[in-house]
Amino acid sequence: MDMQTLLNQAIEARKKAYTPYSNFQVGAAVLTKDHHVFQGCNIENASYGLANCAERTAIFKAVSEGKKEIDTIVVVADTEGPVSPCGACRQVMAEFCDKDTKIILANLNGEMMETIIDELLPGFFSSKDLTK
Ligand SMILES: O=c1ccn([C@H]2C[C@H](O)[C@@H](CO)O2)c(=O)[nH]1
Numbered sequence: 001m002d003m004q005t006l007l008n009q010a011i012e013a014r015k016k017a018y019t020p021y022s023n024f025q026v027g028a029a030v031l032t033k034d035h036h037v038f039q040g041c042n043i044e045n046a047s048y049g050l051a052n053c054a055e056r057t058a059i060f061k062a063v064s065e066g067k068k069e070i071d072t073i074v075v076v077a078d079t080e081g082p083v084s085p086c087g088a089c090r091q092v093m094a095e096f097c098d099k100d101t102k103i104i105l106a107n108l109n110g111e112m113m114e115t116i117i118d119e120l121l122p123g124f125f126s127s128k129d130l131t132k
């Protein structure tokens with residue numbers, strides 16, 4: 001699957017964002033290594049802290065359908081530069097991204113950057129840290 005197609009799926013997912021509190025819509029698309037796509041949007045709550053970000057929605061959809069191996073994640077928002085995932089999402093990405101998983105951060109103006117989890121969250125906490 002080409003990047004533009006996956007970006008378009010993230011842009012489509014963004015239209016479903018439920019954001020009455022922030023009015024900041026985000027979309028995401030996860031391409032699994034076995035070529036399935038899971039879309040996600042951010043979903044807010046009157047109890048503000050319960051908001052679920054778009055990228056976590058997409059990752060959790062994939063994992064809950066038994067797809068844990070991620071090839072690419074695209075995240076898009078209407079930001080000045082490419083959207084910057086929050087710390088919680090970076091940690092969740094770290095759980096399911098390998099060192100080569102492509103993480104594409106984009107905005108609606110067509111700006112894009114490609115990164116990897118080691119750049120987004122250097123020294124992330126992982127299962128390795130649970131054993132001494
Ligand atoms: O990468 C990001 C950054 C923020 N948000 C959401 C959380 C909240 O609903 C709104 C404002 O923070 O944007 C995401 O979904 N993804």
Ligand SMILES: [Zn+2]
Pocket residue numbers: 053054056085086087088089090
């Ligand atoms: Zn987040």
